Amino acid sequence: xxxxxxxxxxxxxxxxxxxxxxxxxxxxxxxxxxxxxxxxxxxxxxxxxxxxxxxxxxxxxxxxxxxxxxxxxxxxxxxxxxxxxxxxxxxxxxxxxxxxxxxxxxxxxxxxxxxxxxxxxxxxxxxxxxxxxxxxxxxxxxxxxxxxxxxxxxxxxxxxxxxxxxxxxxxxxxxxxxxxxxxxxxxxxxxxxxxxxxxxxxxxxxxxxxxxxxxxxxxxxxxxxxxxxxxxxxxxxxxxxxxxxxxxxxxxxxxxxxxxxxxxxxx
Numbered sequence: 189x190x191x192x193x194x195x196x197x198x199x200x201x202x203x204x205x206x207x208x209x210x211x212x213x214x215x216x217x218x219x220x221x222x223x224x225x226x227x228x229x230x231x232x233x234x235x236x237x238x239x240x241x242x243x244x245x246x247x248x249x250x251x252x253x254x255x256x257x258x259x260x261x262x263x264x265x266x267x268x269x270x271x272x273x274x275x276x277x278x279x280x281x282x283x284x285x286x287x288x289x290x291x292x293x294x295x296x297x298x299x300x301x302x303x304x305x306x307x308x309x310x311x312x313x314x315x316x317x318x319x320x321x322x323x324x325x326x327x328x329x330x331x332x333x334x335x336x337x338x339x340x341x342x343x344x345x346x347x348x349x350x351x352x353x354x355x356x357x358x359x360x361x362x363x364x365x366x367x368x369x370x371x372x373x374x375x376x377x378x379x380x381x382x383x384x385x386x387x388x389x390x391x392x393x394x395x396x397x398x399x400x401x402x403x404x405x406x407x408x409x410x411x412x413x414x415x416x417x418x419x420x421x422x423x424x425x426x427x428x429x430x431x432x433x434x435x436x437x438x439x440x441x442x443x444x445x446x447x448x449x450x451x452x453x454x455x
Contacts, residue, residue, distance in 0.1 A: 196223040197309075197316050198426075198443075200241065202234040202260070203227075203249040203277070208298065212247055212277070215302055219309045231255025231263075239269040239408075242443050244316045245293070250278040261292075269407070270443070273315060275308055320443075350376050352383030361397055365415040365433045369408055377433050405429060405449070406442045419453060 199222050203209045209227045216222045225241050228234040232255050238246060250257040257276055264271060273293040281297060293315060294308040348359045359378055367376045367385065374385040374393060387393040390410050394402060397410075404410050411429060418430035420438065426446050428438045441449050 197221055197245055197312055198241070198243045199224050199245040199247065200234065200237055200243045200272075201227040201247045202229075202231075202252075202257070203247075204229055204252040205249075208249065208277075212300055215300060215305055216247075216309075218302070219306070221313055222309060231257070231260045234260050235263045235267065238264050238272060239267060240440060242270045242440075243272050244319075244443075245275065245312050246272045247275045247277055247296075250276050251280075273312060273319075275312070348376065349386055350378075350381075350383040351386070352381050357381075357383065362401070362412070362414075364397075364402075364412055365431050366409060366411040366437065366439060367393055368410075368439075377431075377437070379433065403445075403448075405445050406440050409439045411439060413452070419449070 199216070201209050201212050201216075201224055203212070206229075209229070213224055213227065216224055222245070225243055226237055228237050231252050234246070234248070235255070237243075238260075248257040248260060255263065257274075257278075261274060275294045275296060276292050277296045277298055277300065279298040293312060296304060296308060346361055348361055348364065350357050350359050359376070363378045365377045365379065367374055367390065369375075369390050372388070374387055374390065375382055376385045385393060387396075390404065390408070394404055394410055401412060401414065402410055403413050411431065415432045416429050417432040417436065420428045420430055422428045422440070426443065427441045427449055429441060431437045431439060
């Protein structure tokens with residue numbers, strides 16, 4: 189969801205009160221640079237959406253039952269997901285010190301005033317633009333490093349060991365449709381079955397496969413580019429890949445990989 193491509197800042201609105209979510213989303217409609225992807229009603233839902241959608245900005249209620257706003261920030265940091273910028277919202281100003289200790293981009297008191305929100309959006313636009321430019325440079329550097337590694341190349345595996353239904357199966361690497369990691373366990377999906385890989389990380393699996401064929405489109409997903417069935421525009425500024433497996437799984441393309449997708453497919 190790179191601003192350098194779309195000019196927008198992707199955002200989530202998180203609040204356990206429906207009226208508060210709707211009011212803030214309504215106010216944000218007057219700021220065309222902000223693209224609200226989705227809203228969350230609790231902290232756990234917020235953590236999942238942040239990991240999946242990789243928003244630039246999260247408007248986060250501090251006081252929520254269960255996992256509160258400060259707990260959300262801690263969980264996202266622990267998960268290793270790309271850390272968005274947080275704008276904390278609350279009816280109480282006692283959390284201001286804690287907000288800035290956590291390096292929140294801003295702090296808004298409820299009810300949110302449009303003039304104050306405009307200041308936050310302006311600040312977010314400057315900071316996110318700088319962040320995207322840095323990410324673009326990092327992505328270009330990573331692509332060059334990957335190409336250099338592929339030239340030197342270690343041994344590329346033509347077969348993978350996959351454990352499925354208590355059997356250790358040998359699979360042709362080119363038959364792999366995609367691999368995903370969740371809680372440290374890598375699942376490999378082929379046209380006929382899915383199972384667990386003995387690799388410990390997606391990076392380790394990727395390093396043993398053909399870099400011209402397998403692409404890390406998201407921190408949690410590695411795909412076979414020959415098994416992409418459809419490219420689906422998603423939230424205007426990004427894409428999902430529908431894969432050629434039985435479930436026709438839809439996989440998000442991360443913000444940093446969107447540019448490569450556009451170049452690869454001439455979008």
